[in-house]
Amino acid sequence: MDVTVAKAWFQRYADVISEEKALLTRLDSAIGDGDHGANMARGWKAVQEELESFTGGLSDAFLLVSRTLISKVGGASGPLYGTVFLRMSMALKGKETIDETDWSNLLQQGAEGIAQRGKVTGGEKTMYDVWSVLPQAAEETAQQGEDELTLVTRLAQIAREKADATQEMKATKGRAAYLGDRSIGHKDPGAESTALLFDALRSTLADKGGADHEN
């Protein structure tokens, strides 16, 4: 995956967020303040606009996302996703592609960023419960010698499972923690937006694969 694919990923995700804004709003209304849809939509719309004139390298593309989310998104998701993309950008300094064996470390950087920013260790019913399992999944899939599309498909699957699994968890961090036991039975909005992020990655690579074959 190179900068062109990364840009396509971010652009597709921006579209997905715009389409799924209502879902994120609904999830956050149940256990938060109902703004996760608006927060994400505002941030990723700005990313999409910024990307139009962007001509830099891979690391810079991630930095652009980070900066844009940090400056545009009110709420927890701004600094959380902003930190994820900042750490990834730093891990990608000097690189032109993300190869199958790079994903594990990249995701690890992102997950650690969330852990530090959000002061979570796992089990708190946040997006971190999705992020935290991805580095190992990437590691194992890469070790099995799978290709990129298989790898990100696996990531997308696991992210979806983990996001859905937050439904049965009790929140102990973030706004949902105020609800205590009443947070059980509702999916975490940030976990959902994370699952959507990896599904957008999968479909971006799947389309590219189709397009590559056609060429």
Next chain:
Amino acid sequence: MDVTVAKAWFQRYADVISEEKALLTRLDSAIGDGDHGANMARGWKAVQEELESFTGGLSDAFLLVSRTLISKVGGASGPLYGTVFLRMSMALKGKETIDETDWSNLLQQGAEGIAQRGKVTGGEKTMYDVWSVLPQAAEETAQQGEDELTLVTRLAQIAREKADATQEMKATKGRAAYLGDRSIGHKDPGAESTALLFDALRSTLADKGGADHEN
């Protein structure tokens, strides 16, 4: 002292407060938020207005002052003076005059009201440091068989001394407590307004005495 004299006292004090508003403002600006002058002026102006149409008894006159201060005065002084006059009103139920031997208990009721409302025990640099010494002074003066004017003159003197003595104290209650050591060197505004209250009492009785002699 009967209800007519009590009304004259309150009316005179309202005038004094209006004249000394700037002093109280200045004192409260140094160690508080600068509104003691405005708070007192607003409350006692309203008392003055209410008294114009008042025709009740002694206890009711004190109740009128209490209710008016409680409803009109923003800040600590409203509930503090409001409680003082409420307790005094209760102590005066069924009485037509305050005699020399009544003052000690009356002041004791007032002082206890402040102690409870303000959660003070003395030494905190508040109006209570003035109020707390008055019951015993009244007791002793009455026991010496002194007349009313001598008694209230003694109260006014002691109140003035105690108010002035707050200057050297360190505040541990109320807004001035935020200043810690820096509160030393400034007189407490509520102590000053208390000294003025007893001086107004003294001058009311002194004038009445003069008037009585002339008759």
Next chain:
Amino acid sequence: MKTDAALVLVSHSERLAEGARELISSMAQDVPILIAAGDGEGGLGTRSEGIVEAVQSANAEHVLLIFDLGSALMNAEMASELLAAEGHEVTVVDAPFVEGAMVAAMALQVGKGVSEAIKEAEASRQQLKKG
């Protein structure tokens, strides 16, 4: 019909109370939150009469008073004495203004009882915010 419980925010500043209410209501949407703030003439201050009026208009079985600073407490306690005489159930909560009000409101929002809400609000001071 009376609601179970309501919050009255007792503050020197109307803006402070209104801001706290908008923040809390974004989460605890169903909890009635009333305001008793200011000196009644546009300035900073608290008045027990304003608190009494807010509690009366809340029309709730039990009202929690959350106050900001200093004289707000004295006026809140003065008001609850006056209200107790009228048969109102009023509790002055010893908690950080914003944090305690949020915790109390959320406890009520999720259906906890009043005494539980008070307990949690009063315990909120112990919770490190950077935790």
Next chain:
Amino acid sequence: MKTDAALVLVSHSERLAEGARELISSMAQDVPILIAAGDGEGGLGTRSEGIVEAVQSANAEHVLLIFDLGSALMNAEMASELLAAEGHEVTVVDAPFVEGAMVAAMALQVGKGVSEAIKEAEASRQQLKKG
């Protein structure tokens, strides 16, 4: 010329922050208090960019960030990392929003140092308000 210290109130609500500032400034008249509040579009929220701008415009040797809830902390910490990289001295204070800001501001007002102000603000949670 740089002032010694300034406070930045980081809140989800502009009104909450402005109300807190008016209350604090009625006592701590000489302490610069800036506001970083809201989502930048009139709604509730906090943005690290807004915090960065407030700190930069404070032009103070040391800036204390006092935050209300949850994501305000994350944005405050995010902002202080960005600002530290620019050489700014910024401390995120772990204290009740209104009570802690008042204590910090009053400590600075009476001439105490920044670390003393932080210590007192962080200790303010321990102080019972009904005491």
